[in-house]
Amino acid sequence: MEIPSELESRIDEVITHYPASKRSASLPLLHLIQEHFGYITDEAISWVAQKLELEPINILELVTFYPMFRQEPYGKHHIRVCRTLSCAMAGSYSLLKTFCRHAKIDPEQHEHGSHVLKSPDGKYSLEFVECLASCGTGPVCMIDDDFYEAVSEDEAPELLQKYQ
């Protein structure tokens, strides 16, 4: 694993946001690492720990706790569909199935320890997530960092088209 110098200088800058305790920079560093590499390896965990003068377990326990961190690659594009009540009432369960159908994802697949569904070609991964805080415009979803409101099942295929 090689940390490019640009990334490292960004990391060093972020650490200065926490003058009282470097440990506070754990989450921001994990975000930066994940954005760059796509997921967080054991090696990355050790690197972050060393950078912040912590033990690797201090970092690993964060990666395993916080739902947004991942230790395996997701698809090239990651889709999050909101599962919680208002979106469910607005049809998020069938939206999820529609995404599966068009992204060629098997909704019944089970991989131990993972709730993320993947398409065999590696292009898409799909996750049913808890409330995305836009309950008035359900069902909502995110594709990568982009947010979409009131997504109808008819719109799902063209939405996927945008992410190749």
Next chain:
Amino acid sequence: MAAILRTPHPREKRIIFKNIDREGWTTDIDCYEKDGGYEDLRAAFRLTPEQIVNEVKTSSLRGRGGAGFPCGAKWGFIKPGGSKPVYLICNADESEPGTFKDRYIIHQDPHQLLEGMIISCYAVNARLAYIYIRGEFPLGAQILEQAIAEAKSRGYIGSNILGSGFDLEIYVHRGAGAYICGEETGLIESLEGKRPYPRIKPPYFPAVLGLYMSPTVVNNVETLCNVKHIVRMGGAEFAKIGRPNNTGTRVLCVSGDVQKPGYYELEVGALTMGELIYDVCGGLKPGRKLKAVIPGGSSAKVLRADERYKIKSKQSDGTVTEQEIGIDDIRMDFDSLAAVGSMAGSGGVIVMDDSRDMVWALNNINEFYAHESCGQCTPCREGSLWMSKMTGRMLQGGGDQRDPDVLTSVADNIAGRTICAFGEACAWPTQSFVAKFRDEFAAYAAKNGSKAEQA
């Protein structure tokens, strides 16, 4: 986020959401300054910190995050002149299902939040502040970072702000998808770079032993925005909006089975539930009848549409009268919703019509809490999962006539037995859904005839 511009409803009173959906409004500082932005900050520096705290106390502003705790009292716990630094944290971890107000402030009016924060930091003498924003708002985090950079370049953040001698740095800190980080002590642990296991109170009241064991104020986004307006109007004038002990406006977020779901900024208590649903939100879908309302985010106890509520109210001559009202007549304020056994919570109103299955709805909520329990306290970690498994089994056709009692018993054994309020938050839906729709829960046993016989 491509905003769809929406004209405010005539019954709205827009203060906090004045710039939301405003034609030509942008997030950059020029737009904000042209509209009189940061003038309230200049006014604040003409006051002493104590004067600002007193104005906030006079305003009777209550926290908009969920608990409704008086903001001035919270600030009053910070003792001036202590040896440790004071921190202020803006809780922008908006994740209570049904709530979506902070999203719009962050994405469309970041400088209003910053101005409110800077004034608040000056009032409690915090020189370092963080905005803890939920991880699922990546664009919101960028917008805030941009806004902070702009405010710094104009001298509103940094050292010796506007020549006042007051120094302040504000940083954005992103969460990573955990609901429990909205709990203030969990948030603090998370900001310290740990798992967000909430701390026990006492002794860990944030005002005394908060971030890095220093005095810390944690306020919701909407609460901090209100501070700016309190400085402009004065606390007494602000307190005239709304009702006594329920002052100001509230952004109510309405979702579910209404014609016009969305956010509506209303004077606290100016409307009843019926007016909100039928006048402001355009009523229910054609041919549907109201069945239930969750009035303050998914944790709030559900209200049944045909229930009668006894409300006590104090008259001007000091006598107390009791009145029986229906759901439509419940006033949308902190005290009235508490009086009918629920809460105003975070302002998230979820409306359900007669097409909804209450076991299905509760199961959805139970799955949420089972997923989000941090796992620190056994009753919550195990109980939230048990409740979720039970309602899940009922939906799969495995209902049992003992289910309503067992569900209630599990919920009863979580509430009050945990370190943080998540225990109550996950118990209240089950307790209230089962109590108020017991017939529906019992009917699931009948759907599974043979098993019910055996029991």
